[in-house]
Amino acid sequence: MAALLTASLRQQARRFGASAPATKDITVTFIEPDGNEVEVTGEEGTNLMELAHENDVDLEGACEGACACSTCHVILDDKIFDELPEPTDEENDMLDLAFGLTDTSRLGCQVLLTPDMEGARIRLPSATRNFYVDGSKPAHH
Numbered sequence: 001m002a003a004l005l006t007a008s009l010r011q012q013a014r015r016f017g018a019s020a021p022a023t024k025d026i027t028v029t030f031i032e033p034d035g036n037e038v039e040v041t042g043e044e045g046t047n048l049m050e051l052a053h054e055n056d057v058d059l060e061g062a063c064e065g066a067c068a069c070s071t072c073h074v075i076l077d078d079k080i081f082d083e084l085p086e087p088t089d090e091e092n093d094m095l096d097l098a099f100g101l102t103d104t105s106r107l108g109c110q111v112l113l114t115p116d117m118e119g120a121r122i123r124l125p126s127a128t129r130n131f132y133v134d135g136s137k138p139a140h141h
Helices: 002-015 048-054 078-083 089-095
Strands: 025-031 037-043 073-075 105-107 121-123
Touching (some): 025 048, 073 121, 089 105
Parallel strands (some): 025 121
Antiparallel strands (some): 025 037, 073 105
């Protein structure tokens, strides 16, 4: 729990431009619906949705990480899924709306990179309940 709290504080510090303690870089692989694999590296404490956006991985995130949609739905390996804290009730409510829900589904905006995730393989579902109607794609802010 302390590691998650520290990761959350680092994430907040980055958002507000404050300096944060040194973090470890963690490399994971996103597996896109077409099978294309994209290996990316991010700082500990970055959520998977932001990591995907920073690296042009096609993971939507229509609510921009507010846990108010299911468009950043990701599918994790059993080992990584089992090591994460339980999803909140809010996340579970949104997951109920996700297309292709699995036993190891989570919302990317709610999963923070930790050293235990080094080398993880994160699958994107074959489709999403897309809230955009104009063909918009997520853009790095």
